[in-house]
Amino acid sequence: MRLYLLFLAGVLGFIGSPSREEQVSGISALLNKSQYERLFPHHHALYTYEAFINAAGSFPLFAGEGDQLTRKKELVAFLAHIAHETTDGWPGAKGGPYVWGLVYTEEQACLDGHCTQYNTGGSSPYKPVAGKSYFGRGPLQLTYAYNYGLAGDELGLPLLANPELVSKDGVISFRTALWFWMKEQKPKPSCHQVMSGKWQPSAEDTRLGRRPGFGMTINIINGGLECRATDNKTAKSSREERIGFYRHFAGLLGVAVEKDCDCTGMKSYGN
Numbered sequence: 001m002r003l004y005l006l007f008l009a010g011v012l013g014f015i016g017s018p019s020r021e022e023q024v025s026g027i028s029a030l031l032n033k034s035q036y037e038r039l040f041p042h043h044h045a046l047y048t049y050e051a052f053i054n055a056a057g058s059f060p061l062f063a064g065e066g067d068q069l070t071r072k073k074e075l076v077a078f079l080a081h082i083a084h085e086t087t088d089g090w091p092g093a094k095g096g097p098y099v100w101g102l103v104y105t106e107e108q109a110c111l112d113g114h115c116t117q118y119n120t121g122g123s124s125p126y127k128p129v130a131g132k133s134y135f136g137r138g139p140l141q142l143t144y145a146y147n148y149g150l151a152g153d154e155l156g157l158p159l160l161a162n163p164e165l166v167s168k169d170g171v172i173s174f175r176t177a178l179w180f181w182m183k184e185q186k187p188k189p190s191c192h193q194v195m196s197g198k199w200q201p202s203a204e205d206t207r208l209g210r211r212p213g214f215g216m217t218i219n220i221i222n223g224g225l226e227c228r229a230t231d232n233k234t235a236k237s238s239r240e241e242r243i244g245f246y247r248h249f250a251g252l253l254g255v256a257v258e259k260d261c262d263c264t265g266m267k268s269y270g271n
Helices: 002-015 020-030 033-039 049-056 068-085 145-155 163-167 170-182 191-195 203-207 214-226 233-253
Strands: none
Touching (some): 033 049, 049 170, 068 191
16 A cells, blocks of 8 residues: 555656756746847846746746647746836837846835835735835835735745845745746736636626736736726836737747737726
8 A cells, every 4th residue: 555655646746746857947948048148138137047947946837837839928928027027128229128128126216215105014914024115126026015925925035024135136036026927816817827828717807808818917917007008108108018028029939929919908906
């Protein structure tokens, strides 16, 4: 019986989630260092390829479900969002607007310490620590004390007490971004669920204009502003930049993406 249980455990381990080593190898096969440097030629020293690959090893299902095209599309979608959130580019920038991703490690508008609106735990058990600021940091700009607290708990990191770690340690920085990407926060699906094809719209989602694809990840991340943007030029520009990065990176990596990458008309969550 003991031998049978050991054998069964081995089989289940084989057909289950990949090991850390397998995940690192799998992501490296989808994106090598040369390709990474081509996508992010001006990246900050914090955001190394090695830090990204190391962090991805902690998330065995990231870009690891579905066929090869599905996996590549999820990877490209993630890279597009982190590029937008950290960009120093603009339409007239040298080399074009899409070569300036992963430049900033912190929310630039908050460096003078005035962004106190983020220092809240809301109804969560994660209360801000006196003297600490919880403005956006890292590739996906982790924001608010309750997000730092929850991410810290689930990643085993003291992020509530030391939020600065997100902009000082490259592996931690990428781990927080991947944590948000993989985290289902109901009623929202996770970005991973959307891009891996595991999320399918309910009848109510369809009625509210929510549909599979990259546009839905915009809705998850910042739909309240960007997906209903009509007269708001800043929000419209932000949405279009995300889509631009997605299409640009897909072209460089030879990945065929969906024609409809937009979220215009989708009802956002919570409003």
